[in-house]
Amino acid sequence: MTSKAHVTVLMSTYDGENFLRDQIESILNQEDVYVHLIVRDDGSKDRTINILEEYQSRGKLEWYSGKNLGSARSFLNLVSKSPDNEYYAFSDQDDVWFSKKLKRAIGYFESSNDTNLPILYAGNYILVDKDLNKINKSLRHVTTTTLANAIVYSCCTGCTMVFNKKLRDLIKKYNAPETIYMHDDWIHKVCLAVGGKVIYDSHPMMFYRQHENNVDGGTHTFWSKVNRIKLDKNLMSGQIKEIYKAYNKNIPINNKKIIEKALILGKGNLLKRLRLAFSSQYKIRSNTKLNNEFRLLLLLDRW
Structure with a gap:
């Protein structure tokens, strides 16, 4: 310094x-x-x-x-x-x-x-x-x-x-x-x-x-975080959707595609949600627990 x-x-x-x-x-x-x-x-x-x-x-x-x-x-x-x-x-x-x-x-x-x-x-x-x-x-x-x-x-x-x-x-x-x-x-x-x-x-x-x-x-704990999000359905996807809208002019094209794909699959039918849940693109390789929380919220249609 x-x-x-x-x-x-x-x-x-x-x-x-x-x-x-x-x-x-x-x-x-x-x-x-x-x-x-x-x-x-x-x-x-x-x-x-x-x-x-x-x-x-x-x-x-x-x-x-x-x-x-x-x-x-x-x-x-x-x-x-x-x-x-x-x-x-x-x-x-x-x-x-x-x-x-x-x-x-x-x-x-x-x-x-x-x-x-x-x-x-x-x-x-x-x-x-x-x-x-x-x-x-x-x-x-x-x-x-x-x-x-x-x-x-x-x-x-x-x-x-x-x-x-x-x-x-x-x-x-x-x-x-x-x-x-x-x-x-x-x-x-x-x-x-x-x-x-x-x-x-x-x-x-x-x-x-x-x-x-x-x-x-x-x-x-695993369940404390899941239960918190369950209290407000679609809290996580709603937050991402708002970021996309608020900062649209600042978001690069490639990042827009990453967000759009997540929102389309994450708010789709069960088959689409499963595609997102087990997508290698969105997987956190260093933390299985966080991946499982994400998957559970998608399966419950609470993401």
């Missing part, structure tokens, strides 16, 4: 008083980058806003509040209000970042030959309990990096994400989608759909804290 990069860190809070200070301090202690921390409180009823006000009075962050939108839309609201900067990163309210987390991510951007593209970095993490003790050591997290794989499942964790201004500008132009699974899922798919680049870093650079008040954590 030739000079210090400027990163706007976007955090959404909701009743996060128990672990918020740990996370804020880990962000403020990032090495070799200039950090601008902006927080949106999503309607907290505990002492979260008191903590935020304390840090703001010391000039350490800026914060604002709004009605409860839920995690996904709260983060997109942050993007819509974010100032121009070189890079952007998402932060949960209860994790702990390693001191070189942002520096490592920016290094990937600076070594890339595709700086004219929208670029999204997604990293790895170490799952820990509320006291930062390691858990679920066998969990293997991998982010999908092709559009066809992202249609099966994005597998991109928001609290690890760093993205450049080109991607931020695209997200900001259409920041209130009607159909959205999660903010990270939306941004990941948009990046790949418009021909952007996704970088996955397998080296963990943060503790991803799991506790009883997590909005969305890293220990999903």
